[in-house]
Amino acid sequence: MNTGWSLYVIILVVINIVGCAWLLWVTSRRRGNDGKNTAETTGHVWDGDLTEYNKPLPRWWINLFWITIVFSIGYLAWYPGFGNFAGTSGWTSAKEHDAEKAEADARLEEAYGRFAGMAIDEVAKHPEAVAFGARLFANHCAQCHGSDARGAKGFPNLTDNDWLWGGSPDQILTTLLQGRQAAMPPLAAAIGGDVGVTEVTAYVQSLSGIKADPALAEAGKARFAGVCAACHGVDGKGNPMLGAPNLTDDVWLYGSDFATISEGINKGRQGMMPAHEPIIGDTRVRLVGAYVWSLTHGKDAAAQATP
Structure with a gap:
C-alpha cells in the first residue's frame, strides 16, 4: 500500500x-x-x-x-489495519496461511509417507492409496482429463489401454513426474502442399479402416513412408518413445474425420502435459499414478492384493 x-x-x-x-x-x-x-x-x-x-x-x-x-x-x-502500520503482534495473513499449510502438509505427509518411493502398480494394491489418488486427480488433473478421466478433444482418455508415451508403471510415472511435450510439426510443405496433405490424410484414414478414396490413399502411402514414418513407423503403429500415436487403431486424440486429420498434418499439434512433481511432489504423483493405473488394471491390482 x-x-x-x-x-x-x-x-x-x-x-x-x-x-x-x-x-x-x-x-x-x-x-x-x-x-x-x-x-x-x-x-x-x-x-x-x-x-x-x-x-x-x-x-x-x-x-x-x-x-x-x-x-x-x-x-x-x-493487528494491521491502520494504514501501513503493521501492528505490534507482527501478524500477517501470509504467515497464518504458511503456518496452517505447514500443519496440513505434516498431517498429509503422515498419511502419504508410507507410499513414498513405491511403484505405482504396488501403490494401486492399497485401496486407501487409490482413494487418495482419486482426490488428488480431481484437484489437479480433472481440468484436462475430465472428472471421469475419459479425456476430451486433445486430452487423452485414461480409462482405455491406449497410451501415447507407454502404459507401463514406470512410463506413466515418468509422464506424471516430468510431463510430456508433443511435437507434431506442420508437414504440408514437406509432403507436397495441399495435394500431399489430402493424399496422406486419405492414407492415414485407411490405416484404421476408415473408408477413404483408394487412389488418394495409395498416393499418400509413398508420401507417408518418406516423411511420417520417421515417427509413426512404416506400418503406422506409432512410437511411444516419441509420443507418436498408433494410427492403425480406432483411438483418435483430436478426431478421425478428414478435416481434423488434414488440419493436424497441415498445422501440426503441440499438446503439452505439465510436469507435476514440482506442483504436488513425488509421493502425491505416485498416488495419482496409482489411481490412473487402477482405472485400467483395477481388477488385476485387487486380485494381487487379495491373500
Whole structure:
C-alpha cells in the first residue's frame, strides 16, 4: 500500500472512531443532573394520554458502545489495519496461511509417507492409496482429463489401454513426474502442399479402416513412408518413445474425420502435459499414478492384493 492510500485509510478510521465517540458523548449529555434519563417528549400525543418520549439510550447500552470503541483501538494496535502500520503482534495473513499449510502438509505427509518411493502398480494394491489418488486427480488433473478421466478433444482418455508415451508403471510415472511435450510439426510443405496433405490424410484414414478414396490413399502411402514414418513407423503403429500415436487403431486424440486429420498434418499439434512433481511432489504423483493405473488394471491390482 502506497503512502497516499495509507493516509486515506488512517483518516477514514480516525473519522469513524471519533465520530462514534462524539455521538455517544452527545447522547450521554441528554440526562438530568441526577443522572437519570430526562423525560423529553416529541410533542406527539395520541388518544389524549399516549405520549411519545424522546429518551436517551440506557447507560449500560452506551457503556457497551464505549467498550467497543476501546476494543477497536486495541485491535488496531495489535493487528494491521491502520494504514501501513503493521501492528505490534507482527501478524500477517501470509504467515497464518504458511503456518496452517505447514500443519496440513505434516498431517498429509503422515498419511502419504508410507507410499513414498513405491511403484505405482504396488501403490494401486492399497485401496486407501487409490482413494487418495482419486482426490488428488480431481484437484489437479480433472481440468484436462475430465472428472471421469475419459479425456476430451486433445486430452487423452485414461480409462482405455491406449497410451501415447507407454502404459507401463514406470512410463506413466515418468509422464506424471516430468510431463510430456508433443511435437507434431506442420508437414504440408514437406509432403507436397495441399495435394500431399489430402493424399496422406486419405492414407492415414485407411490405416484404421476408415473408408477413404483408394487412389488418394495409395498416393499418400509413398508420401507417408518418406516423411511420417520417421515417427509413426512404416506400418503406422506409432512410437511411444516419441509420443507418436498408433494410427492403425480406432483411438483418435483430436478426431478421425478428414478435416481434423488434414488440419493436424497441415498445422501440426503441440499438446503439452505439465510436469507435476514440482506442483504436488513425488509421493502425491505416485498416488495419482496409482489411481490412473487402477482405472485400467483395477481388477488385476485387487486380485494381487487379495491373500
